[in-house]
Amino acid sequence: xxxxxxxxxxxxxxxxxxxxxxxxxxxxxxxxxxxxxxxxxxxxxxxxxxxxxxxxxxxxxxxxxxxxxxxxxxxxxxxxxxxxxxxxxxxxxxxxxxxxxxxxxxxxxxxxxxxxxxxxxxxxxxxxxxxxxxxxxxxxxxxxxxxxxxxxxxxxxxxxxxxxxxxxxxxxxxxxxxxxxxxxxxxxxxxxxxxxxxxxxxxxxxxxxxxxxxxxxxxxxxxxxxxxxxxxxxxxxxxxxxxxxxxxxxxxxxxxxxxxxxxxxxxxxxxxxx
Numbered sequence: 001x002x003x004x005x006x007x008x009x010x011x012x013x014x015x016x017x018x019x020x021x022x023x024x025x026x027x028x029x030x031x032x033x034x035x036x037x038x039x040x041x042x043x044x045x046x047x048x049x050x051x052x053x054x055x056x057x058x059x060x061x062x063x064x065x066x067x068x069x070x071x072x073x074x075x076x077x078x079x080x081x082x083x084x085x086x087x088x089x090x091x092x093x094x095x096x097x098x099x100x101x102x103x104x105x106x107x108x109x110x111x112x113x114x115x116x117x118x119x120x121x122x123x124x125x126x127x128x129x130x131x132x133x134x135x136x137x138x139x140x141x142x143x144x145x146x147x148x149x150x151x152x153x154x155x156x157x158x159x160x161x162x163x164x165x166x167x168x169x170x171x172x173x174x175x176x177x178x179x180x181x182x183x184x185x186x187x188x189x190x191x192x193x194x195x196x197x198x199x200x201x202x203x204x205x206x207x208x209x210x211x212x213x214x215x216x217x218x219x220x221x222x223x224x225x226x227x228x229x230x231x232x233x234x235x236x237x238x239x240x241x242x243x244x245x246x247x248x249x250x251x252x253x254x255x256x257x258x259x260x261x262x263x264x265x266x267x268x269x270x271x272x273x274x
Contacts, residue, residue, distance in 0.1 A: 018104060021115075
């Protein structure tokens with residue numbers, strides 16, 4: 001297939017490559033483009049599974065791998081055995097990605113690639129520090145691709161479902177900094193978010209776990225469709241479902257509000273672990 005500008009040049013510069021595929025639009029589009037451009041002999045994909053990865057993301061990766069003939073390996077990167085990660089400091093992502101990239105280093109062929117794009121460079125991203133420490137390359141960044149460029153590439157590749165796929169960081173990102181990461185908590189978050197997406201056809205859903213209780217965030221358009229009675233009913237049903245998913249939990253406060261990126265996150269200067 002024809003290359004897509006500078007990105008094709010960057011990828012052709014790698015003799016062999018391994019793409020870390022999370023199931024999101026960035027890494028899935030990169031993997032698809034790299035496979036079509038370089039062929040199966042030069043590129044392989046690795047997908048890490050853990051309680052922090054929504055099952056829907058893993059299903060999406062497996063389906064695309066089958067459709068496009070990826071050489072896919074599914075691994076456990078081992079971050080849940082790392083107490084620094086489980087403690088959920090502000091730089092939790094550093095420990096998650098460090099475990100992932102060490103695993104990739106043991107099994108990868110050629111250079112390891114991530115789906116980070118130039119929009120990611122403006123945020124506090126401990127995962128990028130882990131990537132630098134492990135020699136991981138970012139083809140989108142090298143090619144000057146922002147998120148909009150990635151979505152445009154997905155459309156050009158004939159992958160419209162990826163082009164419109166909402167951003168959805170790992171489930172641990174929903175847990176307020178300093179609250180220990182537990183598999184049961186992440187399972188609860190995923191179940192609540194799946195229910196809300198299906199029930200409301202919402203574009204963006206976050207189920208945040210905070211010290212003060214559960215905060216459900218919806219994109220403004222979805223939230224705007226709910227009147228006072230609808231919001232009250234949703235809060236009541238969410239509370240019922242949470243009690244059903246976590247036996248023994250009663251009276252957990254549930255709030256409903258507009259989606260705000262990173263609202264469970266404590267500033268980069270606080271609660272950091274070395």
